[in-house]
Amino acid sequence: MSTQMSTPMIEQLAGKGAARAARRKLHGVDKRPGWLTYCALAAVVLISFYPIWFTILLASSNAGEIARNPIPSLIPAGEFLTNVTRVIESDIKFWTALANSIIVSTVTAISVVFFSTLAGYSFAKLRFRGSNGLLVFVIATMAVPTQLSIVPLFILMSELDWVGKLQAVIVPGMVTAFGVFWMTQYLREALPFELIEAARVDGASMIRTFWSVAMPAARPAAAMLALFTFVGSWTNFFWPFIILGSANPTLPVALQLLQASYFKDYSLIMAGVVVATLPLVILFAVAGRQLVAGIMQGAVKG
Template identity: 80%
Template sequence: MFLLSSSNASTIAQTPIPSLIPQGEFFDNVSRVLNADIRFWKALTNSVIVSTLTAASVVVFSTLAGFSFSKLRFRGRGPLLVFVIATMAVPTQLGIVPLFIVMSELGWTGKLVAVIVPGMVTAFGVFWMTQYLESALPYELIEAARVDGASMIRTFWHIAMPAARPAAAMLALFTFVGSWTNFFWPFIVLGSTNPTLPVAVQLLQSTYFKDMALIMAGVTLSVIPLVILFVFAGRQLVAGIMAGAVKG
């Protein structure tokens, strides 16, 4: 990716296999991306907003659902959890048309809320947090909180959430990356007027010509924030993986 972004279109066309030595065109290609008519900075801002809000909401709602499924006893708990897990087998594309109709009726097409709201909770997030809290949160802590007079909401925020921190950090990281790289739904509901980064990068190609150096420069710019995120959140990721392995 970086090697292609540091070349130019003619070099790529003449050399099917990219050179292992960068050609020095990277910053020129980056400048072309930033000056292209794709609203790069707006797309970057949109991606940050969508990914951050989606990750935060998925963590909160998935942990809340996981706490309910793992520690609360209510009628229909088992079948409901099975139904939630079963939805993971349904292709996302099957719900695109009805979801787009709903967004159109609400007047949300072209707005970031149309991307954020459908992703506020995921079946995988619910399953992941349910499995983690099932073994990571002892019933004794919940009973002790009830004896002390804590409400269920207070028990969730002060006991369940801290106990679920490693798994929640891993879920937030994966959700952020998934939302950041999501192309299909934002392309349909937002279009080119209010794009996220993947949609903006797609706009770099024309109908009759694909400047791969320019496109790869755009892809490189869109990946840099994720690299920075993994550098700073790597410790939490390892902790989440280890916690899941131990608790599982």
């Protein structure tokens, strides 16, 4: 019942948004930006892209070339596939690591988004005793320096018998203060009280209201949080290295082993970096469009 009550409202609003988009053209708010904007952004993207290009350059070269030319030529040499094959076939449990990384990052991202949205919605839009104090507490937990936590956290994991197991990496990251704070701040502005009240008047329960009103409104921020969390978890090295080790590694832990010699072969190491970054680029390509769509939808609702 209540879903049917609230969905039309969103549709109605979306309709308004569409109408507004039509009006926009008249006033020229969203006309195409000039070449100066493109130039500025192109400069930013070029700087951002260079390290990736540099990595590909080294990954398609070989150790001798790299040593002889400290600043590589801008055109890649032809040994990229050879180096990638060397990475995959070296004794580092590559496929286990890839599977582990996918599991850890996916579970973490979904869990962080869900629990953070739930908590963020509560802090931003629901009234309850102590909410301000509790939010400050959440933010304060971010200020705890992590360097020393490694030892007590290891003791804890050891007591739980989780050393070497994936849950030792997943569970501590299942909901983050960053995520809660982010969702709180976003929903404060992006979700009008009227929407919630309308759903409540329609007799929707609290969780139903959250699901049908807050979740859709949170989508753009949620997509971004999911992306950030996934990437953060995907590139995390130190804790997985300590608690999992090379026996049951994630991708960064496994690929670090490519550096296990006195002389570092950067063609091999960088091929490893490319292999580890590729899934993220694919994710960007797929989720990126979703992200843009999500942002637009959010804009419509504001």
